[in-house]
Amino acid sequence: MAFKKDDNFGEWYSEVVVNSEIIEYNDISGCYILRPWAMEIWELLKEFFDAEIKKLKLKSYYFPLFITENVVQKKKDHFEGFAPEVAWVTKTGNSELEAPIAIRPTSETVMYPYFAKWIRSHRNLPLRCNQWCSVVRWECSNPIPLIRSREFLWQEGHTVFATKEESDEEVLHILELYRRIYEEFLAVPVSKGRKSEVEKFAGGLYTTSVEAFIPNTGRGIQAATSNCLGQNFAKMFEIFFEDENDPAQKKKEKNKRSLVWQNSWAYTTRSIGVMVMTHGDDKGLVLPPRVAPIQVMVIPDPLEDADMTAIKEVCETIVYTLSQAGIRADLDARENYTPEWKHSHWEMKGVPLRIEIDVKDLANKQVRVVRRDNGAKVDIPSTDLVEHVQVLLDRIQDSLFETAKQKRDACIEVVYTWDEFTAAVNDKKLILAPWCDEEEVEKDVRARTEGDLGSAKTLCAPFDQPDLVEGTVCFASGKPAKTWSFWGRSY
Numbered sequence: 001m002a003f004k005k006d007d008n009f010g011e012w013y014s015e016v017v018v019n020s021e022i023i024e025y026n027d028i029s030g031c032y033i034l035r036p037w038a039m040e041i042w043e044l045l046k047e048f049f050d051a052e053i054k055k056l057k058l059k060s061y062y063f064p065l066f067i068t069e070n071v072v073q074k075k076k077d078h079f080e081g082f083a084p085e086v087a088w089v090t091k092t093g094n095s096e097l098e099a100p101i102a103i104r105p106t107s108e109t110v111m112y113p114y115f116a117k118w119i120r121s122h123r124n125l126p127l128r129c130n131q132w133c134s135v136v137r138w139e140c141s142n143p144i145p146l147i148r149s150r151e152f153l154w155q156e157g158h159t160v161f162a163t164k165e166e167s168d169e170e171v172l173h174i175l176e177l178y179r180r181i182y183e184e185f186l187a188v189p190v191s192k193g194r195k196s197e198v199e200k201f202a203g204g205l206y207t208t209s210v211e212a213f214i215p216n217t218g219r220g221i222q223a224a225t226s227n228c229l230g231q232n233f234a235k236m237f238e239i240f241f242e243d244e245n246d247p248a249q250k251k252k253e254k255n256k257r258s259l260v261w262q263n264s265w266a267y268t269t270r271s272i273g274v275m276v277m278t279h280g281d282d283k284g285l286v287l288p289p290r291v292a293p294i295q296v297m298v299i300p301d302p303l304e305d306a307d308m309t310a311i312k313e314v315c316e317t318i319v320y321t322l323s324q325a326g327i328r329a330d331l332d333a334r335e336n337y338t339p340e341w342k343h344s345h346w347e348m349k350g351v352p353l354r355i356e357i358d359v360k361d362l363a364n365k366q367v368r369v370v371r372r373d374n375g376a377k378v379d380i381p382s383t384d385l386v387e388h389v390q391v392l393l394d395r396i397q398d399s400l401f402e403t404a405k406q407k408r409d410a411c412i413e414v415v416y417t418w419d420e421f422t423a424a425v426n427d428k429k430l431i432l433a434p435w436c437d438e439e440e441v442e443k444d445v446r447a448r449t450e451g452d453l454g455s456a457k458t459l460c461a462p463f464d465q466p467d468l469v470e471g472t473v474c475f476a477s478g479k480p481a482k483t484w485s486f487w488g489r490s491y
Contacts, residue, residue, distance in 0.1 A: 001348075004282050009216045014145065016276060020285035020349050023145050030143035030150035034269065037349065038146075040293035041272055042153065045181055046132065049155060049267075052177050053130055056170070058157060061129040063110045067102040071109050082106065082202065085137035087150075103136045108203075108264065111158055112237035119160060119260065121242040127160040146273030147221070147491050154268035160260045162243060164230075167261040171208055171226045174265045178210045178224035181267065186275040187288040187401040188212055189408050190223050191486060193460030198442050201264070205230025211459045211486065214277050215407045218428020220459040220490040221274055224267035234259040278404050279373075285350030286373055288400050289393040296322055296329040296389060297346045301339045301358040315357055318367065318385065325386045327393070347372060352396050353389060373400055414466075421475050421487070425449055425456045430488050432466070434481030436474035445476050445487075459486040 001019070003012040017023045024033040034042070066089070082105040089101045104110055111129070119127060136151050143149060157174065161167045175192055182188045190210040200207035210223045234240070240257035279286040289295050298318050300311045315331050322329035332342050339356070346354060354370040361367055366379045369389070373396050380388045413429040415421045424431045435441070435458070442458055449456040461483045472481045 001282055001284060005216060005280065010144075012282075013277060013280070016280050016284055017145050017273075020276075022272065022276065022285070025145075028150070030138075030140045030148070032145050032149060034153070037293060038269070038272055041275075041287075041291050042269060044291050044293070045185060045271065046155070048185065049177060049181060050130075050132075053157065053174075056128065056173070057126075058128045058130045058159075061111075061131050062133065063107055063114075063131060065104055065133075067104055067109050069099045069101065071113070072102050082137070084139040087136050087138040105135055105137045106264075106266075107131070107133075107135075107156055107158070108233060112233055112239065112262075115158075115160055115260075116237050116239045119239055119241050122162055122244050125160060125162045125241060125260065126166065128157070129159070130155060130157045144273070144491070146269055146276070149269075152268050152270065154266050156264065156266040159263045160239065161262070162241065162258070162260065164228075164261050167228050167230075167263050170263055171228050171265070174263075175208050175210065175224075175226040178226065178265075178267055181271065182210060182212065182223055182274070183401060185288065185290045186271060186278075187290075187397060187404060188223075188274055188278045189401065189405040191460060191462050191464075193462040193486065195225070195460055196437070196442055196458040196485070197439050199458055199460075201225065201227040201229070203232050203236075204228065204264075205232065209460050212274050212278070213408050213411060213430045213488070214274075214491075215411050215428075216277070218411070218430075218489060220430065220486065220488045221270070222459075222490070223271065223274060224265075226265040227263060229262040229264055231259040231261060233262050279400055280350075283344075284348035286400070287350035287352055289352045289397050292328065292350065292352050294328050294330045294346075294349075294351050295393055296327060296353045296355060297342075297351045298329060298331045298355045298357070299339055299342050299346070300331075300333065301356050303359050307359065307362075311357055311359065311362060314362060314382075318355065318357075318382075321386060322389060325390070327386070327389060343370075353392060371396060416472075416475055418475060421456075422449065425487075425489065428489075430459075430486060431456075432462075432484055433475040433487055434468060434472045435461075435483055435485045435487075436477050436479040437461075437482040437485075438477065438479070441474065441477045441479075454489050456487055456489055459488055459490060461485045 003015055005012045021035050022038045026033055085105050087103045132155050134151050134153050138150050140148050140150050182190045190212050192210055195207040195209055204227045207225055207227045209225045212221045212223045239260045243258040298315045300315050302308050319329045319331045352372050356368040365382050368379050370377050411430045413424045413431055415424050415431055415433045446455040446457055465484050474481045
């Protein structure tokens with residue numbers, strides 16, 4: 001590693017994601033090659049999330065990548081929020097298309113015309129669909145691998161209900177799943193909350209999110225969102241149903257139909273980048289065990305005149321035993337690299353545990369286990385290996401989360417005045433401040449804090465609200481405060 005995390009975070013991050021074989025740069029700016037190490041992490045997250053949403057009766061779909069111009073123009077009120085980011089196809093071969101075709105930045109305009117076709121009565125509800133795909137958002141002046149990409153992978157869920165109560169319930173259920181992805185799998189602490197009217201999903205009723213924070217840069221990062229779209233999209237796309245609970249329906253009046261309620265929710269490969277930023281160190285990547293493609297790497301350490309056949313057999317037995325116990329283990333038996341090089345290589349790739357075996361360990365019927373997160377070494381009897389390894393993996397997972405949470409919490413600063421706010425912004429803090437919850441005030445805060453590092457904005461109003469003492473005023477406007485909100489610079 002040529003760069004230190006605390007000295008030059010941006011260059012350090014770029015170096016880590018390449019050297020650990022997470023990504024490779026592509027010749028199109030903002031587009032990256034996700035290498036197997038990244039894809040295996042993504043698949044582990046997908047395995048958990050897909051199983052959970054299928055418990056909710058979500059069905060898998062795949063909708064086209066392209067959106068016709070007439071749909072975009074018809075639904076321009078929604079598309080305005082994405083207009084600067086939309087990429088357009090204008091040619092095929094050497095021929096100009098009769099009309100340009102948009103590449104999806106999100107899929108509402110592709111899906112919802114068909115929801116209107118498929119939904120006729122309450123018997124067609126709820127409709128729940130999910131797709132795993134990529135999307136393109138081109139307006140990205142300062143791309144950062146995995147964090148701000150022009151094309152990225154995501155999961156997007158779109159659901160339709162008869163009532164707002166059903167919609168509200170699902171929004172929070174999905175948000176909790178996103179919290180679990182970050183905290184229980186990626187070991188990244190997040191705050192659940194509601195986005196401001198300025199920051200909510202374009203055209204939606206309200207947006208909830210999980211928000212992470214990167215202490216080294218003092219920037220928040222939107223980790224995932226769960227949106228209640230209300231009935232606005234139902235109006236745009238004319239999605240109605242015959243409601244058996246509507247008195248008008250019972251009287252069989254003609255043309256009396258109800259609008260549906262809709263949700264959309266998504267998380268992306270940004271999650272991998274947040275994990276790298278949170279846990280990585282000056283040796284490279286540090287992986288939480290629950291998302292590590294390889295949790296244990298076994299490395300033989302031959303001494304001069306050692307019986308390598310016997311050592312290799314023991315290594316293979318260890319890998320087999322751990323694998324049978326459900327632990328993702330592998331053996332690096334390559335002979336053209338030294339043990340020291342292998343140690344450094346697998347440290348760079350973030351493997352949580354390394355097992356070293358030499359002739360002395362063989363004689364003593366033990367192995368040496370080395371933790372990636374703190375470098376601690378311990379000799380373990382071969383007979384108790386599975387139990388010890390599982391305990392160590394659990395400890396590493398817990399330790400990474402607690403360490404990250406302590407660092408995040410140390411950055412939280414409660415402020416009450418504008419002067420305190422600006423000082424905290426300059427000190428790269430995660431700011432918790434009383435706010436009047438007015439759009440114009442938020443826009444004014446952005447304008448007044450604009451600088452080379454970007455402006456400060458609301459991140460979310462956390463669901464876990466401190467007491468708001470009567471008489472508390474907004475830090476920015478002096479008006480009566482309505483809520484506590486997290487503020488800061490963000491990615």
